[in-house]
Amino acid sequence: MIDFHCHLLQGIDDGSRSVETSINILERSREQGVRTIIATPHFYASEMSIDRFLEKRQAAYEELAAEVRGGGRHFIGDEGHSDGLPKLLLGAEVAFFDNMSVTERVGDLTIQGSNILMVEMPFVDWQESHLREIEKLSSRYTVIIAHIERFMNRRNKRRIKELIEMSRTLPIRIQVNAEAFDDRKLRRKLIKMFASGEAHMLGSDCHGMNRRPPNLPIGMDALRSALGEDFLLRMNERNEELLRGLI
Ligand SMILES: [Fe+2]
Numbered sequence: 001m002i003d004f005h006c007h008l009l010q011g012i013d014d015g016s017r018s019v020e021t022s023i024n025i026l027e028r029s030r031e032q033g034v035r036t037i038i039a040t041p042h043f044y045a046s047e048m049s050i051d052r053f054l055e056k057r058q059a060a061y062e063e064l065a066a067e068v069r070g071g072g073r074h075f076i077g078d079e080g081h082s083d084g085l086p087k088l089l090l091g092a093e094v095a096f097f098d099n100m101s102v103t104e105r106v107g108d109l110t111i112q113g114s115n116i117l118m119v120e121m122p123f124v125d126w127q128e129s130h131l132r133e134i135e136k137l138s139s140r141y142t143v144i145i146a147h148i149e150r151f152m153n154r155r156n157k158r159r160i161k162e163l164i165e166m167s168r169t170l171p172i173r174i175q176v177n178a179e180a181f182d183d184r185k186l187r188r189k190l191i192k193m194f195a196s197g198e199a200h201m202l203g204s205d206c207h208g209m210n211r212r213p214p215n216l217p218i219g220m221d222a223l224r225s226a227l228g229e230d231f232l233l234r235m236n237e238r239n240e241e242l243l244r245g246l247i
Helices: 019-031 050-070 104-109 128-137 154-169 178-182 184-195 216-227 229-242
Strands: 002-006 036-039 087-090 093-095 116-120 142-145 172-177 201-203
Touching: 002 019, 002 172, 002 201, 002 229, 019 050, 050 087, 050 104, 116 128, 128 142, 128 154, 154 172, 172 178, 172 184, 178 184, 178 216, 184 216, 184 229, 201 216, 216 229
Parallel strands: 002 036, 036 087, 093 116, 116 142, 142 172, 172 201
Antiparallel strands: none
């Protein structure tokens, strides 16, 4: 399985604070059946330049990779290894900002140089302009909307519906946090969304080993028991296809 949303890179945002924690996250995730993790540190345009963000992300990755490989371990996909710690792809959870679609360098925040961009929508009532911005972004990128469930309130209902409509014809994909399936009422709704193709991928949104730990199986188990193992396998195949060339 692929964890599409994870704050495991140490020292960048409010996620992992140490290399040790990051390694524990990798190990726990692997035990849970995760083979690929997309590292998605928060990016806030108002707080940091893209260059500084990329520098910090690269340094954190290199420190972590050195600790893994220096300790005699390896990542899945390292030369000659088909098993090991989950393969890491470098991405970002890009907080929505005005005019992001015309900000050329947003392209540097995609997942590992691909055209896939994860966007965290604003935590205010969505406006028409927010959707138009996503529409424009989707003409250049495949846009993954992070943890849709966090925006699913009554006031956003119409806009969410419109976003889901857009995702039927535009390269827009919807990510759900695994822990959302713990909420019984939400769980039913989310299962329906996955079953009907309105939601596409899971993320742990892991921030550490204690607070928001690796938990992808919460979502995997819910989908498996409601929709069957085959559904989960097909979902995973589609997501591997999305990441073709990267994993
Ligand atoms: Fe996140």
